[in-house]
Structure formats: structure tokens, C-alpha cells
Amino acid sequence: MVTRYGSSFEEDSKGRQINVGSKERKASMIGGAALAITGVKKLTQGNILSGLLMLASGGMFYNRGKSGHCNMYQKMGVNTARDVQTPIRLEKVVTINRTPQQVYDFWRDLENLPKFMNHLESVQVRGPVISHWKAVGAGGLSVEWDAEIVQDIPGQKISWQSIGEADVANEGTVRFEEAPGNRGTEVHVLISYTPPGGAVGKAAARFLQTVNAVQLEQDLKRLKQILETGVTATAESWAM
Amino acid sequence: MRAVCWHGKHNIQVDTVPDPQILNPRDAIVRVALTCICGSDLHLYNGYIPSMKDGDILGHEFVGEVVEIGSGVSGVARGDRVVVPFPIACGDCWYCKQEMYSLCDNSNPNSWAMEKMYGDTGAGIFGYSHLYGGYSGGQAEYVRVPFADVGLKKIPDQLDWEQVIFLTDIFPTAYQAAEQCGIREGDTVAVWGCGPVGLLALKSARLLGAHKVVGIDRFPKRLELAARECQAEVINYEETDVVETLHNMTGGRGPDACIDAVGMEAQGTGIEAAYDNVKQTLKIENDRPMALRQLIKACRKGGTISIPGVYSGFVDKMPMGAVFAKGLTLRTGQTHVQKYVPPLMRLVERGAIDTTFIITHRLPLEDAPMGYRIFDHKEEGCIKIVMNPLAASQATH
Ligand SMILES: [Zn+2]
Ligand SMILES: [Zn+2]
Numbered sequence: 001m002v003t004r005y006g007s008s009f010e011e012d013s014k015g016r017q018i019n020v021g022s023k024e025r026k027a028s029m030i031g032g033a034a035l036a037i038t039g040v041k042k043l044t045q046g047n048i049l050s051g052l053l054m055l056a057s058g059g060m061f062y063n064r065g066k067s068g069h070c071n072m073y074q075k076m077g078v079n080t081a082r083d084v085q086t087p088i089r090l091e092k093v094v095t096i097n098r099t100p101q102q103v104y105d106f107w108r109d110l111e112n113l114p115k116f117m118n119h120l121e122s123v124q125v126r127g128p129v130i131s132h133w134k135a136v137g138a139g140g141l142s143v144e145w146d147a148e149i150v151q152d153i154p155g156q157k158i159s160w161q162s163i164g165e166a167d168v169a170n171e172g173t174v175r176f177e178e179a180p181g182n183r184g185t186e187v188h189v190l191i192s193y194t195p196p197g198g199a200v201g202k203a204a205a206r207f208l209q210t211v212n213a214v215q216l217e218q219d220l221k222r223l224k225q226i227l228e229t230g231v232t233a234t235a236e237s238w239a240m
Numbered sequence: 241m242r243a244v245c246w247h248g249k250h251n252i253q254v255d256t257v258p259d260p261q262i263l264n265p266r267d268a269i270v271r272v273a274l275t276c277i278c279g280s281d282l283h284l285y286n287g288y289i290p291s292m293k294d295g296d297i298l299g300h301e302f303v304g305e306v307v308e309i310g311s312g313v314s315g316v317a318r319g320d321r322v323v324v325p326f327p328i329a330c331g332d333c334w335y336c337k338q339e340m341y342s343l344c345d346n347s348n349p350n351s352w353a354m355e356k357m358y359g360d361t362g363a364g365i366f367g368y369s370h371l372y373g374g375y376s377g378g379q380a381e382y383v384r385v386p387f388a389d390v391g392l393k394k395i396p397d398q399l400d401w402e403q404v405i406f407l408t409d410i411f412p413t414a415y416q417a418a419e420q421c422g423i424r425e426g427d428t429v430a431v432w433g434c435g436p437v438g439l440l441a442l443k444s445a446r447l448l449g450a451h452k453v454v455g456i457d458r459f460p461k462r463l464e465l466a467a468r469e470c471q472a473e474v475i476n477y478e479e480t481d482v483v484e485t486l487h488n489m490t491g492g493r494g495p496d497a498c499i500d501a502v503g504m505e506a507q508g509t510g511i512e513a514a515y516d517n518v519k520q521t522l523k524i525e526n527d528r529p530m531a532l533r534q535l536i537k538a539c540r541k542g543g544t545i546s547i548p549g550v551y552s553g554f555v556d557k558m559p560m561g562a563v564f565a566k567g568l569t570l571r572t573g574q575t576h577v578q579k580y581v582p583p584l585m586r587l588v589e590r591g592a593i594d595t596t597f598i599i600t601h602r603l604p605l606e607d608a609p610m611g612y613r614i615f616d617h618k619e620e621g622c623i624k625i626v627m628n629p630l631a632a633s634q635a636t637h
Contacts, residue, residue: 097334183334218352225346228332229387230312231264233349233364235374236384 087169087192090213094220097184098227100176101155106227107174108158116222116232119215133162143167169194189220242629243297243380244608249287252609257297260376260384265312268388270324274401275302275379275605277615277625278409279435280550284369285612289552291353291370299379300326300366301408303401306392313388322392323585324385325577326409328364328375331390342574347387348373362574379608381629393581396589403588405626406440406595412580414440414501415447417548420571421497423448430454430486430495430538432531434462434474436598436624437548438501442470443593445499454489456482461621469597483538494540500547502531536562547572598624604631 096103106112110131114120121142124132129149136142145166151159151173161171170193177186225232245255260269278301283289306320316322328348329341336344344363348354351361353371364386367377376383385391395404414437421429429445431438434457442453455466456475463474475485486495535545536559545568563570587593600623603611611625 095334097332097337214352221351224333225330229266229330229346231266233328233330233347233373233386234263235349235364236260236263236376 087194089190089192090216091188091190092213092216092220093186093188094217094224095179095184095186096224096227100178100185103185103187103227104155104158104176106223107176108152108154116226117219118222130163131160145170187220187223189216191216241381242605243376244299244605246284246292246296246298247294250285252285252298252612254606254608255295257295257380260382262308262310263384264386265310266387266389267310268306268313268316268385268392269308270302270304270322270378270383270385270392271307272302272304272378272381272383272629273321274304274405275299275627275629276405276408277379277608277611277627279437280368281612282616283550283552285616289369289371291350293370293374296367296369296374297376297380298367299377300368301405301410302366302378302383303395303405303408304383306388307382309388315389316392316394320392321395321397323395323404323407323581324366324378324383324391325393325407325412325581326365326368327362327574327577328366328373328386329390329578330387331578336390339576339579341390341576341578343576350374365574379605379627381605390578393578393585396585399585399589402596402599402626403594404585406436406598407577407581407584407588409575409577410436410624411440411444411584411595412577413437413548413575415444415580415584416575417441417499417501417546418444418448418450420546421445421448421450421499421544423450423497425449426451427496428452428454428490429497429499430456430535431472431499431501432456432535433500433502433549434459434466435501438462438499439465439470439598439623440595441499441501441548442466442472443595445497446471447587447593452489454486454495459618459621462623465597465623482534486538490540494538494543496540497544497546498535498539500531500535500545500549502549533557533559536566536568539566539568541566542568544569544571548575599626601625603627605629 110123110125113123119135121134121136123134126132126146129152131147131149132144133147134142134144143166145162145168146164147160148163149158149160151157155176157173157175159171159173162169170191172189172191174190175188177188179186222232241257241259242254243257245253245257247253262269276299281298281300284292284298303321303323306316306318306322309316309318325341327342327344329336329344330346331341333345335341342363345361348361348364350370350373354361357371362372364373364375366375366383367379368375375386393407417437418429418441421427423429423445427450429442429450429452431441431445431453434442434455438455438457439462442455445453453470453472454475455463455470455472456477457463457466458476458478460476463476466472466474473489475482487493531549532545532547532555539545543566545563547570562568584593588595600621601611601614603625605627608627611627614620614622615625
């Protein structure tokens with residue numbers, strides 16, 4: 001039985017009130033699918049408890065994203081269509097056995113980023129500071145945005161931020177610092193993004209933060225492999 | 241191709257599987273001429289190494305001929321006869337540049353798993369679980385070798401396969417273990433476990449100038465080899481008190497260095513052994529450190545404990561008090577095989593050492609399941625099994 005609070009609300013296909021904003025719906029679907037897939041992976045790795053948890057919460061986020069309806073929001077009397085959330089920050093560092101200039105040069109050619117950032121499908125450079133980014137999440141859902149380089153110190157630092165109507169507003173900074181004693185370059189990456197609001201949005205964001213932090217770490221590992229060895233380490237996968 | 245596959249604890253089968261392919265420009269494909277079962281493969285066989293998957297191809301000790309090379313490989317050519325070191329190493333990271341190849345930063349695609357367990361990752365290893373990268377192993381007709389320019393070492397024409405097969409792992413492992421002892425004039429080195437690594441560690445310690453070497457085991461055949469081939473004094477730990485005997489042999493000082501060539505599946509005697517067995521079976525403790533405890537007790541003050549034996553998880557009742565009070569130095573780790581192959585190959589070439597005396601069984605690859613069984617049970621005086629993928633199965637055992 002659906003309780004109606006007013007006639008001006010949109011309804012989903014089952015006649016339930018749409019109480020989840022559109023950006024949040026998209027993020028919910030992407031994040032939910034990612035969680036569910038990670039959950040399945042965890043299960044196959046024998047990590048039963050966290051796998052099940054991720055699978056269950058992933059399914060919930062995916063469904064609320066798809067339908068625009070969230071039972072928990074309804075029970076809590078929450079409607080998040082226009083809420084804004086404080087940004088989430090991800091910070092990772094890796095040491096790469098190359099000079100700061102070499103790592104900077106590779107990163108500054110933004111079209112290289114999809115080579116090691118698995119969620120990025122493409123980055124197109126459209127001007128000296130403007131680029132167009134396309135990310136594909138689990139389940140084949142994609143988000144796109146334009147980004148602008150706001151600070152560029154050759155061999156040292158690059159900062160960028162999304163501009164215009166980004167699906168998930170985001171910004172990032174990467175610093176290249178020489179490590180002591182010929183140990184190469186410390187690459188410090190800080191990425192922050194602004195998830196959609198709401199209580200469940202917060203929970204989703206917390207989940208996604210851990211998932212994404214692991215992803216970012218793996219991304220930086222691939223960057224290191226590419227710059228140091230020219231390839232990314234690959235094992236045969238037929239027995240997986 | 242045919243390959244030795246893991247299907248669970250004590251379940252090894254020879255299966256027909258897809259041939260390996262070049263996946264990266266720095267890969268090569270090697271046709272295996274000779275491969276071994278390693279003592280550390282028994283840890284997989286007995287189910288003590290986590291993250292194995294049904295169908296994984298085993299084996300990290302193999303030599304053969306290069307049959308295919310990727311576009312990014314230099315220094316090796318089709319037709320080269322090669323030794324393949326068991327750790328996979330990129331040659332470019334900081335660790336590889338320091339010749340610490342088994343600590344390579346870049347060769348383990350599943351590094352996140354090991355980081356979770358250990359805080360950081362080591363190199364990938366052929367056929368040694370997904371924790372170590374999930375690479376297919378060398379108990380097969382063909383193997384894909386990543387970073388082939390670093391991971392293939394050419395064999396001089398006059399040496400046959402058996403003379404060089406142990407350069408893939410156990411000879412460098414034994415040699416590194418002995419080198420880590422920092423042997424000085426007059427030193428006594430005691431080696432726990434006279435299996436393949438232990439025997440070669442005794443020989444290596446002699447090569448490095450030890451005054452006296454002592455082998456400790458319970459199998460008469462192994463002790464006999466230690467005495468005859470390695471000029472070692474020997475102790476059967478089932479017949480006598482090891483610590484006391486070692487003290488008597490060294491004027492009451494204790495051995496200057498002790499090598500643990502046993503590792504996590506150590507056998508022991510008495511109540512302590514029973515305690516560890518129960519804990520390991522219940523998976524509370526995944527390593528049985530009986531030998532290690534004895535090493536620590538026996539070693540002289542200020543001495544060195546060198547550990548080539550494999551440990552994978554937690555050990556219980558580690559006598560840290562003795563380590564501290566006696567000021568012992570612990571040296572451990574997987575072997576940096578790539579570093580040791582060239583000098584050790586030269587030793588073999590000029591006849592300074594012959595490692596083939598440890599081979600007790602020559603089997604066709606098809607007989608691998610039997611090989612694992614007899615090696616695990618130490619039947620038929622088994623010390624080292626080498627397998628030939630080309631030989632037809634006799635299946636007469
Ligand atoms: Zn081995
Ligand atoms: Zn490396």
C-alpha cells in the first residue's frame with residue numbers, strides 16, 4: 001500500500017513516489033552495481049560475510065537508483081532531490097622509480113589516464129586546459145563531464161576540476177615529489193567528489209569511499225607498472 | 241597441452257589445458273624440458289597455502305627451450321636453452337635494481353591480497369597460488385614467462401638439463417641461506433632438514449668456507465647423503481637431544497649460524513609437536529615452528545638464524561626472549577634467484593659443485609600424482625623428483 005503525501009510528486013512504474021533525485025539515482029545505480037559486483041567477487045574469493053553485505057546493499061542502491069524510490073527514505077520522510085553533500089576525499093600515494101618530470105609528463109597527457117584508471121573509458125583533450133572525461137561504472141552505466149586544469153606546475157603539480165553540469169562533481173590534485181636517496185618519485189594523489197545528498201546517500205558514499213580508495217590504489221599501481229616496466233603485470237586467467 | 245593441475249588438498253591430476261599465449265610484449269613461451277616437484281609444492285598439496293583455485297597449474301622449477309618471444313624482449317632468442325628463476329621480477333623497480341628480485345614491486349597482479357595479509361607484496365611466483373600472482377606453473381609442456389628479458393637465463397651448451405635444473409630455485413635458495421650466515425673462519429653451520437635445500441645448504445656453507453657443517457634430520461638415507469656428499473656431521477633428532485649434541489660438537493658454544501631448511505611443516509617429537517599439530521589442523525596456527533624454536537635455542541650468542549624454509553602465516557610460542565637475550569640476527573625471505581644464477585652457473589660449469597646427487601626419481605610428467613604422493617610420504621627414499629614432459633608414462637609403479 002502506497003501512502004500519498006500529495007499529488008505533485010512523480011511516481012515510479014509501480015505507482016510509488018519518486019523521492020530520490022536524478023543525480024543521486026544515477027550514482028545509486030552505478031555505485032550499487034559496483035558494490036554488487038565487488039560483492040560477488042568477494043564471495044568467489046571466499047570472503048563470505050563482506051561479500052554478502054556488499055551484494056545486499058549493492059542491490060538496494062541499484063534498485064532505488066533504477067526506480068527513483070527508496071523505502072528507507074520514505075520511512076524516514078526524506079526527499080533528497082535537491083540536497084547537496086560535503087565532498088568525499090580520497091588520498092593515495094605511490095613511489096615510482098622514475099624522475100618527477102617523467103611521471104609528470106605522462107600524467108599531463110591526460111589521454112594517458114584511462115591506461116591505468118580502470119573506471120575511465122576515455123579522456124579527450126579539447127584545449128590547453130579543457131578536457132572531456134567519460135567514466136564507465138559497473139553494469140555499463142556511464143557518466144561524463146568536462147574538466148579544466150586549474151593549476152599546472154611542470155614536474156611538480158597538476159590540479160583539475162569538473163566544470164558545468166557534471167553528473168558527479170569532482171576535482172583532483174596530483175603532486176610529484178622526489179623521493180630521498182634515488183628512490184624515484186612520490187606521487188601524491190588527492191581526488192574529491194561530491195556525492196548526492198541524503199542519509200542513504202551518505203551511507204552509499206561511505207561504502208563507495210572504501211571501494212574507490214582500493215580502486216585508486218590499484219590504479220596507481222598500474223601507473224607504476226606502466227612507467228617502470230612498460231607493461232601491466234598479467235596472469236593467465238583461465239583457472240580463475 | 242598436458243599440465244599438472246591442483247584440484248584441492250591431496251588432489252593432483254594431469255589435465256589437458258589450453259596452451260599458454262603471449263599476453264604482454266615482454267613475455268616468452270618456454271617448452272619445458274625438465275621440471276621438479278619442490279618441497280614447497282607440498283605445502284600446496286597439503287592445503288596450507290591459501291588462495292589456490294581448482295585447476296591451477298603447479299610448478300615453479302623448470303628449464304627448457306624458448307619457442308616464442310614477445311616484441312619487447314631482448315637478449316634471448318627462439319631456440320635458446322634457458323633456466324627460469326622461480327620469482328617473476330620486472331628488473332625495473334627499485335628492489336630489482338638492488339638485486340632483490342623476489343621483492344619486486346611490479347610482478348604480482350594480486351598484490352592487494354598480500355598487502356592485506358602482510359602489509360606489502362612480494363614478487364609473483366610461477367604456480368604458487370593467487371596470493372603470489374596466480375601465474376600458471378611449469379609442471380607442464382609449455383609455460384608463459386613474463387618479463388622474459390629478466391626471467392630467462394641462458395645455459396651453456398656443454399651443460400645438460402639435470403646439471404642446471406636446480407638453479408631455478410633450490411641451489412640459489414640454499415646458497416642465499418648460507419651466504420646470509422655471514423660465514424667466517426672457524427664457523428660451524430648447522431642445517432635443520434636434509435632435504436634438497438638442506439643438503440645443498442650444507443654444500444654451499446662448505447663452499448663459503450665453513451669450518452664444520454652439521455646436518456639434522458630423521459631419515460637415515462638423508463643423513464647418509466649429508467655425510468657422504470656434503471662432508472657433514474649428522475644428528476638424527478629422533479635419537480638424541482639436538483641442542484645438547486650441537487653444544488658438545490662446538491665446545492659448548494653452539495653453532496655460529498643455524499639454517500632452517502624445514503619451514504612451516506616441521507616434524508617434531510613430544511608434547512610440543514602434538515600441540516602444534518593440533519593447532520595447525522584446526523587452522524589456529526598455520527605454521528609449525530618446531531625446528532625454528534630449536535634453532536633459536538641451539539644458536540650461539542650473537543649468531544645468525546637463516547630461514548630459507550617457507551612460512552606463510554602465524555607461528556605460536558616464538559621464543560623472542562631467547563632471540564633478544566642472545567642477540568641473534570634473523571635473515572629470511574624468498575630467494576633473489578636472478579642474482580644468483582650467473583655466478584652459480586659458473587660454479588657448475590667449472591665443476592666446483594655437482595647438484596645432481598639429490599635426484600632420486602626421474603618420472604614422466606604423467607606420473608606427477610604418484611610423484612607428489614611418494615614425495616609427501618618420503619617413500620622409496622625420495623629426496624628430489626625430476627619430471628620430463630616428453631617421456632611417455634610407464635605407470636608401472
Ligand atoms: Zn622450489
Ligand atoms: Zn621489479
